[in-house]
Amino acid sequence: MKRLFGIAAALLAMGTLAAAAFAGPSYDADGRIVIPENVDRWPTVGTTYALSYEGDGGTTLNSVRLDPESYDAFVKTGVFPVGATFALEVRTPLTEVMPAKGGKTQGGVVGRSLHVKDEKAGPGTWTFYGPGAKVGAAIPRSQACYACHQEHAGATDTVFMQFYPTLKEARERAAAAAKN
Numbered sequence: 001m002k003r004l005f006g007i008a009a010a011l012l013a014m015g016t017l018a019a020a021a022f023a024g025p026s027y028d029a030d031g032r033i034v035i036p037e038n039v040d041r042w043p044t045v046g047t048t049y050a051l052s053y054e055g056d057g058g059t060t061l062n063s064v065r066l067d068p069e070s071y072d073a074f075v076k077t078g079v080f081p082v083g084a085t086f087a088l089e090v091r092t093p094l095t096e097v098m099p100a101k102g103g104k105t106q107g108g109v110v111g112r113s114l115h116v117k118d119e120k121a122g123p124g125t126w127t128f129y130g131p132g133a134k135v136g137a138a139i140p141r142s143q144a145c146y147a148c149h150q151e152h153a154g155a156t157d158t159v160f161m162q163f164y165p166t167l168k169e170a171r172e173r174a175a176a177a178a179k180n
Ligand code: HEC
Pocket: 046, 047, 048, 051, 053, 054, 062, 063, 064, 086, 087, 088, 113, 114, 115, 128, 129, 130, 139, 143, 144, 145, 146, 148, 149, 158, 159, 160, 161, 163
């Protein structure tokens, strides 16, 4: 009987783990990506304030998250697996939220997009999706997103690693381990 309980507990634990895991991106019939419901639980790999790169002078607070499976794989290998999904969340800044006398904190969401290594345009390629709360449409490859990410982050799989310190450090560790 005790053993049965043990097995039941183990199965329950496995079920919980499976429910929490991200099994890679899924798409609807129109090829739009289905935004995973648990993105808020993904590890945050980068945060920036007022990072302006399109000359728009925006003062938003941006957070970038990576799905947990790909995070774990990247920390081990320094390589993003197929299916790796980044989520960029852009929020307005709020000032003087009590009891703060200075500084800024995150307000409402003004933009979201995803960057996914889904190989839709051939081996190793990534696609941008967004904006959307539940589903995101693929952004055409003619858009500036692809050119800027390729030009300034081409050496790191079109991911802006220079803004994600934990990933950068993991990549350096993986490269050093590969040399030994
Ligand atoms: C002029 C350069 C430039 C353009 C154009 C650009 N980005 Fe980015 N993108 C960046 C930089 C820099 C970051 C890193 C940090 C941040 O924004 O918080 C980034 C980060 C991202 C991320 C987080 C994951 C990653 O790959 O680093 C996503 C998702 C993203 N951008 C989507 C888009 C989409 C969608 C477009 C087009 C509508 C776009 N970007 C256009 C420069 C650019």
